[in-house]
Each structure stands twice: as C-alpha cells, then as structure tokens.
Amino acid sequence: MMSRLGAHLGMRPIDPVLRRLRSLASISEGEVDLVRAGADRRERHAPGEQLVLEGGDGRPRFVISGWACRQRLLPDGRRQIFSLLLPGDGFSFGSRPALSAVVALTALETMDGGLVNEAVRRGAAPNIAGALSAAEVMEDALLLDQAVRLGRMTAFERVSHFLLELQRRLEIAGLGDQQRFPLPLTQEILADALGLSIVHVNRTLQQLRRSGLIELRSGVAILLQPEALAKVCDYNGASLRSGKAA
Amino acid sequence: MMSRLGAHLGMRPIDPVLRRLRSLASISEGEVDLVRAGADRRERHAPGEQLVLEGGDGRPRFVISGWACRQRLLPDGRRQIFSLLLPGDGFSFGSRPALSAVVALTALETMDGGLVNEAVRRGAAPNIAGALSAAEVMEDALLLDQAVRLGRMTAFERVSHFLLELQRRLEIAGLGDQQRFPLPLTQEILADALGLSIVHVNRTLQQLRRSGLIELRSGVAILLQPEALAKVCDYNGASLRSGKAA
DNA sequence: CGCTTCTTTGACGAGCCTCAAACTGAGTGG
DNA sequence: CCACTCAGTTTGAGGCTCGTCAAAGAAGCG
DSSP: TTTTTTSSSTTOHHHHHHHHHHHOOOOOOOOHHHHHHHHSSSEOOOOTTEEOTTSOOOOOOOEEEEOEEEEOOOSSEEEEEEEEEOTTTTEEEESOOOSEEEEEEEEEEEOOOOOHHHHHHHHOOHHHHHHHHHHHHHHHHHHHHHHHHHHHHHHHHHHHHHHHHHHHHHHHHHHOOEEEEOOOOOOHHHHHHHHHOOOHHHHHHHHHHHHOOOEETTTTTSSOOOOHHHHHHHHOOOOSSSSSSO | OOOOOOSSSTTOHHHHHHHHHHHOOOHHHHHHHHHHTTTTTTEEEEEOOEEOOOOOOOEEEEESSSOOOEEEEEETSEEEEEEEEEEOEEESSSSSSHHHHHHHHSEEEEEOOOOHHHHHHTTOOOOHHHHHHHHHHHHHHHHHHHHHHHHHHHHHHHHHHHHHHHHHHHHTTTSSSSEEHHHHHHHHHHHHHHHHHHHHHHHHHHHHHTSSSSEEEEEEEEEHHHHHHHEEEEETOOGGGGEEEO
C-alpha cells in the first residue's frame, strides 16, 4: 500500500496546487475554478527533459506530480541546482525571461497556468496574484538559504538543512507528514543541489543514518528526530513563513 | 593624485546613480530631476553599520559612494555575503520586506530614493520603473551566479569570476575602466562573499598575481589579462546584460 | 535473467581550513 | 619624529573535509 505519501486516497491530481496557493493567500471560489480550468491541459515530461530554456520564456505551468529543478550547467559538465520545483509549485509566471533552465528530475506532470496568469495580469484574480507574489518572495528567500548552505555550511549541515526544507514544503503541498515524505532524488541530484560530490553525499547520508537522525530507503525519507536535526544546522524554517500563518 | 578611479574631476556625487539607471533604461529629463531631488537628503554610515534589518523594511535609498552588502549571519558567527551594493545601486525599493540585511562595508554615503519610489508607484516615472525592474532582474541573475560560484567553482575560479563581475559593474557606474577599478574590501570580506577562509583568499590572490593575471594593491585592482581571466572561470557577463545594449 | 542505473565501500590525494606567528601599514599620541 | 597600537596581510605547519578514481554490491526494468 502507498500509505499517505503521494497518491492519497481520494486526493485529486491538482490538490497540491490548491493547497500550495491556499497556504499563501485565501483563494476565492471563482479563483479555484480558474485554476481547475487548466487541469485538463496537462503534459507529461520524462526525467531530464528541459521544460524551460535559460533566457527563454516558457508558458506558465504548475507542477502536478513529480519533481523538477532550476539549474545551470557549466561548459565542462558541472551542474548547480538552484532550487527544486515540487508538486504545487508554479514556474514561468509573470512575464520576465527565465534566469535559469527548468529541468524534470523525475517523471513529471504539469498543467497549464495560462488562464491563471492572464487573469492575474488583468487584475481579475487578486488573491491568486497575492499568492503568486508571495511564492516569488518565498523562492527568493529559499535561494538565499541555498547560498548560505553552499557557502558557509558543512556537508552534514547542508544535507540536514535541505531535508528539513523539503519536509516542510512537501507537508504544505499535502504530501508527507512531519516526519515522512517522498524523496525521489538520486544522490547525484542531491550532490548537484548541495555543491558536493556524489560519494560525499552518500557518506554524509550514512552518517546521518548512523546518528539515528534520519532513515532513507526506496524514495522515502524519514526524519527520526526533526528537532535534533534542526539544531544541527540551525534550521528555523523562516524562509517558508512568508505566506499566511502556517 | 586620484587618477580616474573614484572621484573624477568634475564627477558629481550622484553620477553613479544616473549612469546606472541609464544603463538599464532611457531616463527622461523629468525623471532625472526626480532622482536629483533626493540628492540633498544624504546620509553617512560607518563601516559595519546595519542599514536594513533582515525582515524589516527600510526606506528606499541609493548608494552614492562606498560599498555595502546584503548578508546573513549564522548564530556561531559565520557570515555569508550574498551580493555587493556599489555606488549607483539602490536598495529597499518596492514594498516587500527585506530578505537579507544590508550592511556598510566601507564608509558609505547614501541618498534618499523615496520620491523616486513614490513616483514609480504612482506610475509617474515609467522609465525609472523599467530601470528598477531591470535592476531587480539583474540582482536575481547575479545571485544565481553567486550560487554557482559557491557550489561548483574552485577558489581560483570564484575569485576570478567575482573580480570580473566587479570590473563590469563598476565600469557601468562610471568608476574604473576595463582593467582598473577600486576594490576597498578586506580579504575577510572577500572570504565571506566567496565562501572561503581568509587565509585561502590570500593564497588564491597570490596565485592570481603570480600567474600575471591581476595586480592588487592599496585598494585598487588591475586585471592584467581580462580575457585570460575570463577563460579561467568561463565568465561571459551574461547576467549583467539584462538591461539596454551595453 | 542480463542490462543499466544507482548506491556503497575503499584507497588515496588535493583543496581548503585552522592555528599560530610574523610582517606591513596606517593612524595616534607622547 | 618616533614609538605604539591596531587592523589587515602574509607565511608556515599540520590536519580535516571533501573530491577523485575504482570497483563491488543492490536495485529497478525489459
């Protein structure tokens, strides 16, 4: 059985999107319909597929299931992942050209956000406008967190901090609870997100396991001692609190 | 003599601000007056002074002279600098709470940007609005560059990349030329910006000197071989080209 | 099964950090 | 004008963190 990670009993595909938006602002009935209207224009993307080119402007979309990321590649093949796009997250909203490429990390399903984007632009969906704006602020804040991780934290701290961030974000989207959440990432992806080598990510994860702080198997992460983990890396989740009261 | 770095003969204090804005959009005469109107409301700040608190919202200001930074501190004293604020740069525009603290790195002079901010909000200064918007995009892009430096570049590459970015930004503000520019930063500040230790920054600078790539003394940096330096770290300046044609 | 991808482990080395101390230069006060 | 101080730079020694190379398990998948 799949328990409560991922496909809830009775969980509809676009629920993460609505949950996410509602965590950022109070959304009206009409606005909900607006979001739902895009739900039949879905697309599937294979892992590795590039959804948005750096510098290009993509069509606005929401992630329904699967994970993607914003990233940049160096000419010699090195990769830096800036942020993860989880179910419920949107991208290519607004009208600015993309500053980073968006790439599918797993099998990915997205839905159209064009109607929402248009309504927001016309001023016809003020609450969603607020939510998208708050989401933007939150993304900026998370990027600063990322910079601190990369520049000033040890591998042990980086992994801990990153897992705590994911736990919270997934809980908001309605996936996972306060301890368990899906983690469908290879260690290579973690390495590129955290500025480490694959081997060192592996060893750091072992260390976290041996410390009894986490459990990790077959795509599911369990934070055995969230408070202890938070203390390790001084995690307070401040960057995720920009929206409404949690 | 001060040569052409810093206090130009006949260079007025707010020139960096106007130069910067003009590099981002065509500013009208009336808009220039609007900017100038804030020039008498200046403030001086000592090195280390905090101009904006993290999470607080400061009054909108432009840097006239001296350097500041956006930063975050960890409870144990570690510091990560996210970006530098150079003469001509603005901060606390728009209405969002600040995601990072702003701190003076040198003796600093700022001027009021409140009138500009208000005019932009009322739609009375469309070109400046565009410039500020472009500046925001550029800041975001530079933050991504920073993340790549911190996560995926060697110390040698980080320092090279950072110096090239500074050269270009200062040239735009009208300070320094294609090779020479003021660099009033201690190695400790460089370390906190680049995610390195002071000692290693020192050694990396020596290495750059011995390679004949740069010269560095008494607050002035000289890029002896800008092209070679750019090749070292694959610098292309893409993130600084968001504005008008250079 | 047999392939591929991913994880895990070991051995080794390099990059970077810490500690410590000497050196330099710019004030500052006698 | 010369100590004296203090911040910043430079250098050395040593060690830990993290990366690279390599190869052996595991695990998913046709």
